[in-house]
Amino acid sequence: MSILICFILIPVLTIIAILFTKDGRSARVVAASGMFVQLIMSVVLLCMYYAQRHAGNNSEMLFLSDHSWFPSLNIRFTMGVDGIAVSMIMLTSTVVFAGIFASWELEDLTREFFISLITLATGVFGFFISLDLFTMFLFYELAVIPMYLLIGIWGSGPKEYSAMKLTLMLMGGSALLLVGLLGVYFNSTLENGQHTFNLLQISQLQLPIEVQRYFFPFTFVGFGVLGALFPLHTWSPDGHASAPTAVSMLHAGVLMKLGGYGCFRVAMYLMPAAANEMAWIFIILTTVSVVYGAFGAIWQKDLKYINAYSSVSHCGLVIFALLMMNRTSMNGAIIQMISHGLMTALFFALIGMIYGRTHTRMINEMGGLMKIIPFLSVAYVIAGLASLGLPGLSGFVAEMTVFTGAFQHPDTFHRIATIIVTTSIVVTAVYILRVVGMMLLGPLKNEHYEHLKDARWYEKLSAGTLLVAIAGIGIAPLWLSNLITGSLGPYVSKLANTITGLTF
Amino acid sequence: MNFTDLLLMRQELLLVLLTVLVVIIDLSVEDKRKDLVIGFTLVLFTIITLVGFIPLREGSLFGGMYNSTTLLVNMKNILNIALLIVLLQSVKWMRNEVNRNKTSEYFILLFSTLIGMDFMISSGDFLMFYIGLELATIPATALAAFDKSRNTSAEAGIKFIFSSALSSGILLLGLSIIYGTTGSIYFNGVVSALSSNSLQLLGFIFFLTGMGFKISLVPFHFWTADVYEGSPVNITAYLSVVSKGAAVFVLTILLYKVFSNFKDTWETLLYILSIATMTIANLFAIRQNNLKRFMAFSSIAQAGFILLGIMGADKAGMTAVVYFMLIYVFTNLAAFGVISNIAHETGNETISSYNGLYRTNPLLSLTMMLALFSLAGIPPVAGFFGKFFLFTAAASKGYYVLVLIAVLNATISLYYYLRVIKAMFIDRNEVPVPYFRSDIITRISLIFCVLGVFFTGFFGFIYEYIFQLSMNL
Numbered sequence: 013m014s015i016l017i018c019f020i021l022i023p024v025l026t027i028i029a030i031l032f033t034k035d036g037r038s039a040r041v042v043a044a045s046g047m048f049v050q051l052i053m054s055v056v057l058l059c060m061y062y063a064q065r066h067a068g069n070n071s072e073m074l075f076l077s078d079h080s081w082f083p084s085l086n087i088r089f090t091m092g093v094d095g096i097a098v099s100m101i102m103l104t105s106t107v108v109f110a111g112i113f114a115s116w117e118l119e120d121l122t123r124e125f126f127i128s129l130i131t132l133a134t135g136v137f138g139f140f141i142s143l144d145l146f147t148m149f150l151f152y153e154l155a156v157i158p159m160y161l162l163i164g165i166w167g168s169g170p171k172e173y174s175a176m177k178l179t180l181m182l183m184g185g186s187a188l189l190l191v192g193l194l195g196v197y198f199n200s201t202l203e204n205g206q207h208t209f210n211l212l213q214i215s216q217l218q219l220p221i222e223v224q225r226y227f228f229p230f231t232f233v234g235f236g237v238l239g240a241l242f243p244l245h246t247w248s249p250d251g252h253a254s255a256p257t258a259v260s261m262l263h264a265g266v267l268m269k270l271g272g273y274g275c276f277r278v279a280m281y282l283m284p285a286a287a288n289e290m291a292w293i294f295i296i297l298t299t300v301s302v303v304y305g306a307f308g309a310i311w312q313k314d315l316k317y318i319n320a321y322s323s324v325s326h327c328g329l330v331i332f333a334l335l336m337m338n339r340t341s342m343n344g345a346i347i348q349m350i351s352h353g354l355m356t357a358l359f360f361a362l363i364g365m366i367y368g369r370t371h372t373r374m375i376n377e378m379g380g381l382m383k384i385i386p387f388l389s390v391a392y393v394i395a396g397l398a399s400l401g402l403p404g405l406s407g408f409v410a411e412m413t414v415f416t417g418a419f420q421h422p423d424t425f426h427r428i429a430t431i432i433v434t435t436s437i438v439v440t441a442v443y444i445l446r447v448v449g450m451m452l453l454g455p456l457k458n459e460h461y462e463h464l465k466d467a468r469w470y471e472k473l474s475a476g477t478l479l480v481a482i483a484g485i486g487i488a489p490l491w492l493s494n495l496i497t498g499s500l501g502p503y504v505s506k507l508a509n510t511i512t513g514l515t516f
Numbered sequence: 517m518n519f520t521d522l523l524l525m526r527q528e529l530l531l532v533l534l535t536v537l538v539v540i541i542d543l544s545v546e547d548k549r550k551d552l553v554i555g556f557t558l559v560l561f562t563i564i565t566l567v568g569f570i571p572l573r574e575g576s577l578f579g580g581m582y583n584s585t586t587l588l589v590n591m592k593n594i595l596n597i598a599l600l601i602v603l604l605q606s607v608k609w610m611r612n613e614v615n616r617n618k619t620s621e622y623f624i625l626l627f628s629t630l631i632g633m634d635f636m637i638s639s640g641d642f643l644m645f646y647i648g649l650e651l652a653t654i655p656a657t658a659l660a661a662f663d664k665s666r667n668t669s670a671e672a673g674i675k676f677i678f679s680s681a682l683s684s685g686i687l688l689l690g691l692s693i694i695y696g697t698t699g700s701i702y703f704n705g706v707v708s709a710l711s712s713n714s715l716q717l718l719g720f721i722f723f724l725t726g727m728g729f730k731i732s733l734v735p736f737h738f739w740t741a742d743v744y745e746g747s748p749v750n751i752t753a754y755l756s757v758v759s760k761g762a763a764v765f766v767l768t769i770l771l772y773k774v775f776s777n778f779k780d781t782w783e784t785l786l787y788i789l790s791i792a793t794m795t796i797a798n799l800f801a802i803r804q805n806n807l808k809r810f811m812a813f814s815s816i817a818q819a820g821f822i823l824l825g826i827m828g829a830d831k832a833g834m835t836a837v838v839y840f841m842l843i844y845v846f847t848n849l850a851a852f853g854v855i856s857n858i859a860h861e862t863g864n865e866t867i868s869s870y871n872g873l874y875r876t877n878p879l880l881s882l883t884m885m886l887a888l889f890s891l892a893g894i895p896p897v898a899g900f901f902g903k904f905f906l907f908t909a910a911a912s913k914g915y916y917v918l919v920l921i922a923v924l925n926a927t928i929s930l931y932y933y934l935r936v937i938k939a940m941f942i943d944r945n946e947v948p949v950p951y952f953r954s955d956i957i958t959r960i961s962l963i964f965c966v967l968g969v970f971f972t973g974f975f976g977f978i979y980e981y982i983f984q985l986s987m988n989l
Contacts, residue, residue: 151893165942172942187924194919197911
C-alpha cells in the first residue's frame with residue numbers, strides 16, 4: 013500500500029466524520045482539519061518524491077501500487093505519480109484548503125455543502141493519482157456530479173439552469189470519452205491476450221494509426237469539454253457565475269485542469285501520431301478560445317463572468333501549449349495549469365468576499381473600494397497582475413514558457429497562431445485593469461460601503477494561502493519547472509519517436 | 517431418475533410448497549389475526565431465498581425438459597432477492613384495512629408468477645418455456661388489478677392481460693413455425709436444425725416480438741406506462757424488476773443457446789431495437805410528472821441498455837447482463853421503496869409533490885438520490901459499474917457507434933433523473949411532504965437496497981463469480 017491511497021482515504025474519512033457532526037460549525041471545523049491534513053500530506057508527498065528522485069530512482073512513475081479489481085476484464089486499480097501529478101496534487105490540496113475557508117460563513121445545509129465539496133475533491137485527487145483508464149474515468153465522473161448539487165442548492169442567479177447545463181455538457185463530454193477509452197482498451201492487447209486499461213502498458217504498445225485516428229478525437233474532445241475547448245466551453249461562464257464561491261474556486265481552479273491533464277496524459281500520450289495529425293484543428297479551436305475568451309471578458313460587467321471568460325481564455329492557452337508538442341511548451345502548459353488554478357481560485361475567493369460585503373457583482377455599481385477594504389483590494393490587484401503576466405508572479409512564468417515553446421515551430425501556421433494567441437496578453441491587461449480601475453480606485457460610488465469591514469481571519473487565511481503560492485511560483489519558478497521537466501521525458505521521447513521532423 | 521434428482525428443482529418445489537402452506541394457514545387463522553400470514557410467509561420466503569444459495573450439483577431432468585446450472589440457480593436467486601425486497605416493502609400496504617382479506621391472494625399470485633419464471637429460466641424445451649411464461653404472466657395481470665376498487669387499477673389489469681395475450685399469441689405462432697420447420701421442441705434439437713431458412717427466420721422474428729412485449733422494448737412498449745401507473749406501487753416495482761428481469765434472463769439464454777445460428781439477424785435487430793428503446797423511452801420520460809409513469813419509461817430505457825450487453829454475445833455479455841440485473845434489482849427497488857413508502861403515507865405520487873422533500877425527510881431523499889444516480893450510471897454507486905460493463909460488452913464486438921448512442925442516451929437520462937433530485941433538494945414547497953417515521957420493515961428493505969447499491973459495484977468478486985459461472989454457458 014503506497015502513500016497515495018491516503019489521498020483518497022483522508023477525504024473519505026473526512027466525509028464520514030462530517031456525517032457524525034451535529035451542526036454546521038463543527039462540520040466546517042472537521043472539513044478544514046481534514047483538508048489541512050490533506051495539504052500536509054501533499055507536502056510530505058512532494059518531499060518523498062524529491063527524496064526518491066535524489067536517490068536516483070528514474071522510473072517513470074513513483075509510489076506505484078497495483079490492485080486487481082475485475083480480473084476477467086483486467087481492470088486494476090493502479091496508482092502512481094510523476095512530477096506533473098505531484099504538482100497537480102499540490103495545486104488541488106491548496107485550492108481545496110483555501111476553498112473551505114472561503115465558505116466559512118455558509119449557513120444553509122452546511123454539512124451537506126462540505127460533504128459535496130469534499131466528494132468533488134476526492135474525485136479530483138483520485139483522478140490525479142490513477143494510472144488506470146477505468147479508475148480515471150470513475151473519478152472523473154465522481155468529480156463532475158457533485159457540481160450539480162453544489163450549484164443547484166447553494167448557487168445564485170439562474171442556478172438551476174446553469175447547474176443542469178454544466179452537468180449535462182460535462183457528462184456529454186464524458187460520453188465521448190468513454191467511447192474513446194473503450195476503443196483504446198480493446199485495441200491494446202497484451203502478450204497474454206488480455207486487454208489493458210493501464211496507461212503505462214498501453215504507452216508501451218504502439219496503437220495502430222487507424223485506431224488512433226478513430227479514437228483520438230473522442231478522447232481529446234471528451235477531456236476538452238472539461239478544459240473549456242471552444243465551442244464546447246459554454247457551460248463554463250454560466251456555471252462559474254452561478255456557483256457559490258468555493259465551488260467556482262474548485263471548479264475553475266482544479267476541475268478544469270482535469271480536462272487539460274487528461275488531454276495530455278491520456279489522449280496525446282497514448283495516441284501521439286493522431287495527435288500530431290489532427291493538432292492543427294485543435295490549434296485553430298484553442299486559438300479562437302484564447303482570443304474569444306479574452307474579448308468576451310471585456311464585454312462583461314459581472315465580476316464572475318469576467319473571470320469565467322478569462323478562465324476560458326487561460327484554459328485555452330493550456331491546450332494550445334500542449335498541442336505545440338515540444339518540451340518547452342508542454343512545460344509551460346503544466347505551469348499555466350497550476351498558475352491559472354491558483355490565480356483563478358484567488359479571484360473567485362475575492363469576488364465571493366467582495367460580494368458578501370457589497371451584495372453586488374456589477375463593476376459599475378462599485379468604486380473606490382481600495383480605501384475601505386484594503387486587504388481584499390490589494391489581493392485582487394495582485395491576482396490581476398498575475399493574470400496579465402507581470403514578472404515576479406506565476407502568470408509571467410507560465411505564459412513566457414508557453415510562448416517561447418510555441419514560437420520554436422518554424423512554420424508559418426504555428427507562428428501565426430502563436431502571434432494571434434500572444435495578442436490576448438494585451439486584451440487581458442485591458443479587462444483586468446478596467447476592473448481594477450472601476451471597482452477599486454476612484455471615488456466611492458455608494459456611501460453604504462463606507463462601513464464595510466475588511467477581511468476576517470479566515471478570509472485572510474484563504475487568500476493568503478493562494479497569494480503565497482502565486483508569489484512562490486513567480487519568484488522561484490525553477491522548483492516547479494524542474495519538477496515538471498523531469499517528468500516530461502517519456503512524453504517527449506514518445507512524441508519524438510512517432511513524429512519525425514519536429515525539433516525538441 | 518431418483519428422488520434426489522428432484523432436489524435440482526428445489527427452488528420451484530419449495531415455492532409450490534410455500535404457496536400451498538399460505539392457503540392452509542390463511543384458512544386456519546381467524547380474521548382478526550391475518551397479520552400472522554404476513555409474518556409467516558416472510559420468514560419462510562426468506563428461508564427459501566437463503567436455500568437457493570446452497571451450492572448443489574448441476575443437471576437436467578425429464579429428458580432435458582428442465583435444466584439446472586449454477587448460473588441459472590443464481591438468476592433465480594436474484595429474482596428471489598428482488599421478490600423478498602418487494603414483499604418487505606409491501607407489508608405496510610398489506611396491513612391496510614382494504615387489503616387484510618386478500619393478503620394470502622397477494623402472496624399466492626406473486627409466488628405463482630415466480631414459479632413460472634423459475635421454470636421458464638430452467639426450461640430445456642419450448643413447451644416448458646411457454647408454460648412458464650404463461651404462469652408468470654396471467655397471475656401478474658391479476659396483481660395489476662389488485663386494487664379492484666380503483667378504476668385505474670382495473671384498467672391496468674385489462675390492458676395488461678390483453679397485451680399479454682396478444683404477445684403470447686405472436687410468440688406462440690413463432691414457436692409453432694419453429695417447431696414445424698425443425699421438427700423438435702427441444703432446444704438441443706432446434707439448434708442443430710436451424711438454418712437460414714426464411715420461414716424459420718420469420719418464426720424467430722415472431723418469437724423476438726413476443727419477448728419484446730414482455731421486456732417492453734420500443735415499439736412493443738405501449739402497455740407499459742399505463743399498466744405501471746395503474747397498478748399498486750409495489751406491483752409496479754415487481755413488474756419493473758422481477759418480471760422484466762426474468763424475461764431478460766430468458767431472452768439472453770435463448771438467444772445465446774438456441775438461436776446462435778441467427779446471430780447476425782438478432783444482432784441487427786437488437787441494434788435497431790436498443791437504439792429505438794433507449795431514445796424514445798428517454799424522450800418520453802422527460803415529460804412525465806407521475807413518478808410511476810416516470811419509472812415506467814426509465815425502466816424501458818434501462819431495457820434498451822441491457823440489449824447492449826446481450827449483443828456482447830459471449831460470456832462477457834452474459835456476465836454483464838446478469839450483473840446489471842443484480843444491480844438493477846437493488847437500484848430500482850430502492851427507488852420504488854421510497855416511492856411506495858411516501859405513497860402509502862401521504863398518497864403523493866408526483867414529482868412536484870416531492871419538492872423540498874430533503875428538508876423534511878432527508879434519509880428518504882438521500883436513498884432516492886443514490887438510486888437515481890445508480891440508474892443514471894454515476895459513480896461511485898453500483899449503476900456505474902453495471903452500465904460500464906454493458907457498454908464494454910457491446911464495444912468488445914466493435915459496436916462503438918451503438919455505445920456512443922447509448923452513452924449519450926445515458927446523459928439524456930441523467931437529465932430527467934436530475935429533475936427528481938432537483939425537486940427533492942433544490943425546489944422549495946409551501947406544503948412539503950411532512951416528516952414521518954418509516955416503519956421498521958420498510959426501513960430494513962431500504963437499508964438492504966442501499967447497501968446493495970453501494971457495494972455490489974465495488975466488490976469485483978461478484979462480477980468475477982458470475983463470470984466464472986457464465987464460462988460453461
